[in-house]
Amino acid sequence: MIEYTNISITIASVVSSKLATLYECQTVYCLEDVYDLLEIASVDNHNTKILSGGD
Structure with missing residues (x-):
């Protein structure tokens, strides 16, 4: 994956x-x-993953 070089x-x-x-x-x-x-x-991404059946 490419990382950001000019921004945190x-x-x-x-x-x-x-x-x-x-x-x-x-x-x-x-x-x-x-x-x-x-x-x-982060919480939204986690909750979306849980609701979609991901662990």
């Missing part, structure tokens, strides 16, 4: 999950907000 994996994960744009992460949200968004994405 935390920011990239939030942007990829479409919970925020890069601009919003840079101007609107503080670091704690970004980690909260990352938690939301």
Whole structure:
């Protein structure tokens, strides 16, 4: 897999999950907000996997 080279994996994960744009992460949200968004994405992904029958 290709890794992000110019952006942190935390920011990239939030942007990829479409919970925020890069601009919003840079101007609107503080670091704690970004980690909260990352938690939301992680829990949603986990719950989706469980509901779809994955372990």
